[in-house]
Amino acid sequence: MVMSQTESAFANAHPTEQDIAVSIRGVSKNYGAVEALKDMSLDFPRGQLTSLLGPSGCGKTTLLKIIAGLLKHDSGEIIVNGKNVTGPGPNRAFVFQDFALLPWATVMRNVAFGLELRGVPRSEREDKAEKYIKGVGLAGFENAYPHELSGGMRQRVGLARALSVDANVLLLDEPFSAVDEQTRRKFQEDLLSLVANEKKTFIFVTHSIEEAVYCSDQIALLLPRPSRVHEMIRPQIDRSKGVDNIPREPEYLDIVDQIWASLRAYVE
Amino acid sequence: MQNRALYLKVLSALLVFGAWEIAGRIPVSYAFPTFLESMAALARMTFDGSIFVAYAETLKPLVVGVAISTFLGIGFGLWIGLSARFDWLFSPIFIVMQAAPLAALIPLLVMAYGIGLTSKVFVVCIMSMPVIVLSTSSAVRNTPASMKEMAKSFLAKDYEILLKIIIPAASPMIFSGLRLGVSAGFIGAILSELKITPTGVGDIISYSRSIADYPSMYAAIFSIIVLAVLFLNLLEKTENYLFKGNDRGYVTD
Ligand SMILES: Nc1ncnc2c1ncn2[C@@H]1O[C@H](COP(=O)(O)OP(=O)(O)O)[C@@H](O)[C@H]1O
Ligand SMILES: [Mg+2]
Numbered sequence: 001m002v003m004s005q006t007e008s009a010f011a012n013a014h015p016t017e018q019d020i021a022v023s024i025r026g027v028s029k030n031y032g033a034v035e036a037l038k039d040m041s042l043d044f045p046r047g048q049l050t051s052l053l054g055p056s057g058c059g060k061t062t063l064l065k066i067i068a069g070l071l072k073h074d075s076g077e078i079i080v081n082g083k084n085v086t087g088p089g090p091n092r093a094f095v096f097q098d099f100a101l102l103p104w105a106t107v108m109r110n111v112a113f114g115l116e117l118r119g120v121p122r123s124e125r126e127d128k129a130e131k132y133i134k135g136v137g138l139a140g141f142e143n144a145y146p147h148e149l150s151g152g153m154r155q156r157v158g159l160a161r162a163l164s165v166d167a168n169v170l171l172l173d174e175p176f177s178a179v180d181e182q183t184r185r186k187f188q189e190d191l192l193s194l195v196a197n198e199k200k201t202f203i204f205v206t207h208s209i210e211e212a213v214y215c216s217d218q219i220a221l222l223l224p225r226p227s228r229v230h231e232m233i234r235p236q237i238d239r240s241k242g243v244d245n246i247p248r249e250p251e252y253l254d255i256v257d258q259i260w261a262s263l264r265a266y267v268e
Numbered sequence: 269m270q271n272r273a274l275y276l277k278v279l280s281a282l283l284v285f286g287a288w289e290i291a292g293r294i295p296v297s298y299a300f301p302t303f304l305e306s307m308a309a310l311a312r313m314t315f316d317g318s319i320f321v322a323y324a325e326t327l328k329p330l331v332v333g334v335a336i337s338t339f340l341g342i343g344f345g346l347w348i349g350l351s352a353r354f355d356w357l358f359s360p361i362f363i364v365m366q367a368a369p370l371a372a373l374i375p376l377l378v379m380a381y382g383i384g385l386t387s388k389v390f391v392v393c394i395m396s397m398p399v400i401v402l403s404t405s406s407a408v409r410n411t412p413a414s415m416k417e418m419a420k421s422f423l424a425k426d427y428e429i430l431l432k433i434i435i436p437a438a439s440p441m442i443f444s445g446l447r448l449g450v451s452a453g454f455i456g457a458i459l460s461e462l463k464i465t466p467t468g469v470g471d472i473i474s475y476s477r478s479i480a481d482y483p484s485m486y487a488a489i490f491s492i493i494v495l496a497v498l499f500l501n502l503l504e505k506t507e508n509y510l511f512k513g514n515d516r517g518y519v520t521d
Contacts, residue, residue, distance in 0.1 A: 069421075093421070094421040
């Protein structure tokens with residue numbers, strides 16, 4: 001039987017026999033009377049990028065913060081590297097939607113802040129931070145203050161800070177939503193090369209269908225009230241075609257359409 | 269830029285002094301000396317040393333009171349800002365203190381603590397502490413939540429969140445509270461010398477008024493204003509030194 005590319009993408013949605021970095025089992029979360037997450041279960045394969053995609057208000061940030069240990073869940077379990085977690089830990093690092101940089105600290109101190117909190121001696125942490133500042137393309141801005149940087153550069157600082165603590169799970173909450181479109185494209189490419197090179201597990205929140213399909217190994221499509229996983233999609237886009245061509249590939253367009261069809265009912 | 273700011277300061281000082289001189293010459297009131305007469309009186313008090321003797325007396329309650337208000341005020345402010353229960357317990361005290369008519373409290377203080385240094389220190393504290401406490405606590409409560417969350421996600425301990433996030437983020441408001449508190453402290457120090465026992469600069473003011481030596485009276489008032497301004501400038505320098513970059517605005521705004 002021959003499956004179309006799109007069908008197989010949906011059929012392969014269950015990662016079998018895979019190394020799971022983060023697993024959430026039956027997690028629920030209420031804000032007072034608001035049921036933000038209800039009995040949600042989801043697995044995040046190691047070394048891959050999983051997107052959480054859904055309309056705003058469907059609980060993406062809530063789920064990400066629960067995984068980060070920043071919010072308490074009401075029931076269920078979060079398992080990271082085989083261990084149940086209840087609070088923040090060294091194996092997870094967070095990239096914030098609003099950057100969350102310290103305005104009184106230089107780029108260097110901001111990037112090294114995670115290491116500073118871990119008690120790494122100054123010279124050592126600055127060496128390490130320097131490497132990641134270069135890595136995200138901010139060499140020469142070590143002594144700049146956040147207000148002197150553009151939105152895109154600020155988020156690079158946030159990214160470098162998260163990378164420098166060497167956590168094996170990276171949690172990114174709509175990291176590119178506050179940067180302009182051109183910068184965003186560049187960011188997406190950089191993110192893909194990070195996934196390829198860093199051997200980390202990325203959990204990436206977005207509300208952009210195109211971004212999710214383009215960047216993800218796996219997409220969890222969330223729908224609101226109460227939030228649940230509607231579908232798991234593994235796009236399996238052949239990225240060798242080049243960034244500029246992918247948006248014109250039929251397989252890419254099919255998946256985007258399919259997701260849009262699922263979401264449409266909730267957006268209208 | 270720096271030069272221009274200085275230039276403007278000098279210019280506005282000249283304008284004020286010029287207006288004072290003119291008002292004194294008209295004269296606005298028989299009890300209002302000219303600027304030059306007042307400066308002459310100030311020079312005389314400086315050369316005969318009486319102004320220094322007076323300040324040695326006035327600075328005692330002022331320095332002690334402001335120091336107590338700064339440390340206790342910031343401490344209480346942090347505590348109130350961090351703990352809802354403490355806020356409930358202590359905020360009303362400082363709000364009442366800020367609103368209380370000080371003149372009415374002075375007889376009570378004198379009854380309780382006599383006419384010595386203690387009462388004067390109390391007056392300075394009552395004047396300066398509430399604004400320090402209230403601005404510190406509201407600054408702490410308004411720390412951007414995302415910064416605290418960020419620190420937590422990178423495994424900050426509670427004391428690190430306080431030292432590395434809350435205090436630096438609150439420092440502009442703490443310092444503006446300090447500036448207001450210190451100016452109020454100056455008022456308190458002079459008020460206590462006028463209302464409790466005439467000593468120091470307060471004594472110069474009330475004595476020279478009683479003998480109608482108005483230039484000396486205005487010279488004393490002028491000197492205390494100059495001192496207050498100098499002190500506030502020093503405070504601003506300290507702030508800029510300690511929290512470089514904080515005057516550059518919040519990136520998340
Ligand atoms: N602190 C909060 N208090 C009350 N309700 C909240 C809070 N945070 C989020 N919510 C609600 O929970 C739901 C999910 O929010 P969120 O996780 O931020 O969604 P998303 O990130 O997908 O836009 C929304 O309906 C939102 O209104
Ligand atoms: Mg969100």
